[in-house]
Amino acid sequence: MTDSLDTSFAPLNAHLRAIGDLSERYRTIREAEELFEALKRTHLQEVAQGLRAEGKKWKEVGAIMGDVTYQRAFQYGKGE
Numbered sequence: 001m002t003d004s005l006d007t008s009f010a011p012l013n014a015h016l017r018a019i020g021d022l023s024e025r026y027r028t029i030r031e032a033e034e035l036f037e038a039l040k041r042t043h044l045q046e047v048a049q050g051l052r053a054e055g056k057k058w059k060e061v062g063a064i065m066g067d068v069t070y071q072r073a074f075q076y077g078k079g080e
Contacts, residue, residue, distance in 0.1 A: 015028075016029060016032070044065070045079040047065065048061055048077035058070035058071075058073045058077075
């Protein structure tokens, strides 16, 4: 899976490296970071809600999602 993620991120990596102005590169990196965080929240929420829809308890969802507490799993489900 790592290889496919590396491949997926290769265009972004190339785009960032092509920005010669380091201040602009930094701003673009921060922008990409914010976008990725938003995408991550959305995907974690979808996973948590999907696992609940499959009938799993929040404790089970937490275990699947990296052994987090049931409270954290619930937060993921709310998009937090």
